Amino acid sequence: MKFFVDTAEIDEIRELNELGMVDGVTTNPSLIRKSGRDIIDVTREICDIVSGPVSAEVTATESEQMIAEGKKLAEIADNIAIKVPLTWDGLKACKALSDLGQMVNVTLCFSVNQALLAAKAGATFVSPFIGRLDDINLDGLDLIGDIRLIYDNYGYDTQILAASIRTVNHVTQSALIGADVMTAPPSVIKSLASHPLTDKGLAAFLSDIEQAGQKII
Numbered sequence: 471m472k473f474f475v476d477t478a479e480i481d482e483i484r485e486l487n488e489l490g491m492v493d494g495v496t497t498n499p500s501l502i503r504k505s506g507r508d509i510i511d512v513t514r515e516i517c518d519i520v521s522g523p524v525s526a527e528v529t530a531t532e533s534e535q536m537i538a539e540g541k542k543l544a545e546i547a548d549n550i551a552i553k554v555p556l557t558w559d560g561l562k563a564c565k566a567l568s569d570l571g572q573m574v575n576v577t578l579c580f581s582v583n584q585a586l587l588a589a590k591a592g593a594t595f596v597s598p599f600i601g602r603l604d605d606i607n608l609d610g611l612d613l614i615g616d617i618r619l620i621y622d623n624y625g626y627d628t629q630i631l632a633a634s635i636r637t638v639n640h641v642t643q644s645a646l647i648g649a650d651v652m653t654a655p656p657s658v659i660k661s662l663a664s665h666p667l668t669d670k671g672l673a674a675f676l677s678d679i680e681q682a683g684q685k686i687i
Contacts, residue, residue: 471645472522474631474653478505478512482656484519494522496575496597496633496653498553499529510546517547523594525575527553528563536563544572551575551594556584561591568592575631585617589626595651600644601634610634611643618648638662 472493478501528539540552551573554560575595576588600610629650
């Protein structure tokens, strides 16, 4: 499963990328607003750091304007994936931009039917939001599984990008179900390395080394 990092913070992206933990980046206007920087400038800097897809989201809601904004964002770098919402206008923009050879990430997916439409419109990625479904007492992971089954049944090439990841369990289950990609904040990606038994084992090891009075250097 590919790891995308969901942030616009340059230092965090650079750190994870140097460790080989970043296959791509997802951003949105809200994340970029938090960085306090211009949307074009910060997106260009991210593309310079990461070789994989960098999702840059349009701000328009009408298809023609989405297409125009998508073309403008695509000029930033070759690895831009235009992010559009899963609305009828968003699907129109997806079809037009994908026909031009542009990667498109169709976001805010909450149903299998929406995912089917995104695939038929030529989306490179579809982004089901796990956490937001959990918020309304629906199992977001069930949606990932249903999309995986249907895409496999019919041979759709659209990649399932598990989004709104909030816990390490979301990551584990998305991988088990067969999501192609997951996107998560840096804090969630880093927390994957944590386990209480690892901490316990390390503490015991350090204690033994200290009692033995030995050092490597």
